[in-house]
Amino acid sequence: MLMKFLKIPFLFIWRIWFYVLIIGSIILISPLLLILTAKEEYYPTFWKLIRVWAKVLVYGMGFHLKIQNDQVLDRNKSYMFCANHASLMDPFVLIVLSKNPIVFVGKKELVKIPIFGFFYKKVVIMVDRNSPESRKKVYKIAKKRLKNGTSMAIFPEGLVPTENVVLAPFKNGAFSLAIEFGVPIVPQVYYDCKRFFSWDFFKGRPGFFRIHQHQFIETKGLNREDIPHLKQQVFNIIETDLLSDTKYMKDTNRENNEREFKSPV
Secondary structure: OHHHHHHHHHHHHHHHHHHHHHHHHHHHHHHHHHHHOOOHHHHHHHHHHHHHHHHHHHHHOOEEEEEEEOOOOOOOOOOEEEEOOOOOOHHHHHHHHOOOOEEEEEEHHHHHOOOHHHHHHHHOEEEOOOOHHHHHHHHHHHHHHOOOOOEEEEOOOOOOOOOOOOOOOOOOHHHHHHHHHOOOEEEEEEOOHHHHOOOOOOOOOOEEEEEEEOOOEOOOOOOHHHHHHHHHHHHHHHHHHHHOOHHHHHOOOHHHHHHHOOOOO
16 A cells, blocks of 8 residues: 555656657657648658657557557558557557558547647548538548558547446447458457546556457458347457456456446347
8 A cells, every 4th residue: 555655756857858759859840741631642751750659649648559460460451440448548559550551549538638639630531420411421522532451440439438447338339340341350359448547537557558469350242230240249359358358357446347348239
């Protein structure tokens, strides 16, 4: 208990350092961001800059990546990346992992974040989940962007679940889009982001983020009627992997999770 209490000042400084790092680095590269977000054809170059930025954030916080790939990406193909959402670090980890450009589909609310929101709205396909018109617009924009090896990424839970939930029910969006454009789904499991960098300001530490990239799931030949099955298939892969990891489950309250968690139908 005493050791935990003594760690609090260091954890506080470490957390503050994250916000200094993210805001300071955005301000530093903002002239380049203004240029590279001006035209859509600049996106591949923009992605290279964003990967450098993401590496600065991940490694600057004392994290390292340990990756298990069950299948290797083809740099000339487009994919739909689906990972569990457990931490603010998740998008940065995904960016570091992919050399090929990825277009994120994200929540409209994040536009409100100062400085970050200005560039966010220029490069992310924003969706208002309460608006059918917004969801239709996502399809139109995605069709235009998915070319030359550009992929998409959606965290299918649509939120960061509470500490005691292993995996929140998935939304349909990622699977609907993957079927619509016939791109393979890439299930990714992030074991340690929640353990080392959760929303709890006084919890966490530097360490290794372990990532498991599973075999891809083909969607060609599927239709909208296959969405529930596809969604459940990906859900089961990620959930089973998380539940089998002792380090992950040590930090998750199983009893509360079993009471609160409901699998998607």
